[in-house]
Amino acid sequence: MNSTEQNARAEQREIDASVKWPVLVFLGSGLLWLLLGGVFQLAATIQLHTPTFLADCAWFTHGRLAPAAQNALVYGWGMNAAFAFGLWLMARLSATTLRHGGWLFVAAKFWNLGITLGIGGILAGYSTSFELLEMPRYVGLLLLVAYAIIGVWMVTTFSIRNTENVYASQWYLFGAAFWFPWLYSIAQMMLIRTPVRGVLQAVVNAWYLQGLYGLWFASIALAAIYYFLPKLLGKPIHNYYLAPLAFWWFVVATALAGGSRLIGAPVPVWIPTFGIVASMMLALPLIIFCLNFLGTLAGRYGAVGGSLSLRFMVLSIAGFLLSSALGLLLSLRGFAAIAQFTLLAGLRDWLMFYACFSTAVFGAAYFFLPRVTGKQWRSTALIQAHFGATALGIVLMIVCLGAAGWQQGHLLNDPAVKFAEITRGLAGWHTFTSAVLGVLLIGHVAFLINFIWIACPINSQGTAAAQIAPPPALGLAAKEGHA
């Protein structure tokens, strides 16, 4: 190891140390929400096949519990996890320490206070009933202020970068840092503060959902994939020169594709049509992503088994491609006529949020937690359990929701079938979904236990100081600098 490399390694350790506490706080709160949201989601799914379950308590009626679960998962787990990972990766790639991280604790406090009040508000009956904006109006401002601090830290870390080049992951992180507050504040204004009239509310809601999944969660996951594939495989991204084209094409088309969620809806017909065209335009960046990711993986699949983070990244790539493919299918009118309003339509967002985004963060966490804490994972068995449960859960969920949704759509389109028959036919699938959610929950508990062991400053007994093997040398062209 020559002295340049030693310097680089010392610099990385310094960066990792500077983000340690913000990362642990965000990820820790995220994991608690992941568990709570998972329990809520499981309970809400049980209600679908056993409607009497918790039905007599107004707080836990299905119409409140299901959105509460969704919000806990998306804003509690998803956003916190994205903050933790995004701040770490931005500091690493910008080759600069995270300055004045104390403010981020304030932000974390307010963010999680906001989510707590919001989930409580939904359960108590103050829901707005707009998908993923159900949290009552008093929460919006709190979340935006908390986010502002986090977003500013993300952007300033980028702007004081010590690197010549800006890597693909940074484009996505930088973009996401701006898109979320704009999307959220516009949606809050147009739906809750000064609501627009009639079906325009549905248009704003669809536009927001598309942005949240496509521009925020997908962006964070893509940032992770672009970072970890070359890092862990020791080879540059295949056809990297296409990545800027994919970035711009992907974000513009995604931002415009919101209307594709409104096929057949009572809105002026150009809105879904425009959305369909934008969705179809996504085919090109998808091809480039395939070239970039699968091309980099090509011939190195043997290496995937050896790296836990890589295994999660491969899941994430699969989740991203499947979710995008399903999005394309759902924007075909013929397919939408069957799949719209069924469990299959819900699968698209679940895949993007869970199979793509969450697995990317899991994979990243297995990489960065030992580095920021300087400790090793304590239990290999729990790691295996987590990965196994996640992989199995994702496969089963795809099979289950896919088959159930397809069946549901065909039955719905057959006017001779009574509605009660459809519900009866779905009951078995709902039971299956509950079991799959249970499997995923086991994985999350395993991860949480390991997280507590590695993150807890006391009780480090048995946790050896990490001997982190240097990642494989990157045969990179000079212009693709990685911190």
Next chain:
Amino acid sequence: MKNGLILFLGVFATMVLSWAGVVLAANKQIGTLPQFKDPVDESLNPQPYSGVANQGRAVYQDLGCATCHTQQIRYGDDGADIKRGWGERASYVRDYLRDETTHIGQSRLGPDLRNLAKRLPSGAEAEYLYKLLYAPDSKLGGEPLARGMPAYRFLFEERAITGNQPSYKAIKLPSSHAAPAGFEIVPTPRAEALVAYLRSLADTYDYPTERGLNAPAEVPKEGGKEAPKEGGKEAPKGGGH
């Protein structure tokens, strides 16, 4: 891409483009859509909800009914909404002007409710809905009233009968779900509001100017952005039944 400023401008432009192209353009087109004045009887349509029904809309919202129920009828080619008898025509933009908050819904674990009022047993609408909310599993011709739907008993109050006869508000229940002797089940004001709302869910007026607006794109000329075909080929039907 090395230049942070260019990256920022691109990111900003993406958001502006998306907001202006989708949300603002839609707002420009239908944001100020007025009620439609019937040329014959000069009624304004859609007619607003009654005060109680509007309160019921808030109950519908806070209970999250939209989690499982849609309120939109798609055109004939998109699914079997009309064939299922959920509506006589597809929903129009103008139908939703009376909804202070619009919940068209994204999941059909339950049936569509846009025209629920038209499917209720005539003469016993409220009675049916109260029974549905309190005891969805009560049998009707051997089948549960609504399979898979949770009961909303917290919208009702079980109380002792005062005097020698039950309150006129007490709901009628089959013996399997009846209150114990000496007690009665009475809807709370929230249940009354919700039922008033559900009973007013019906798009009864057919707007002649509205038909083209969200019809499927037969002639793809920048998708119906232009004013819909006017000319009143069909005289508007009178509102209400």
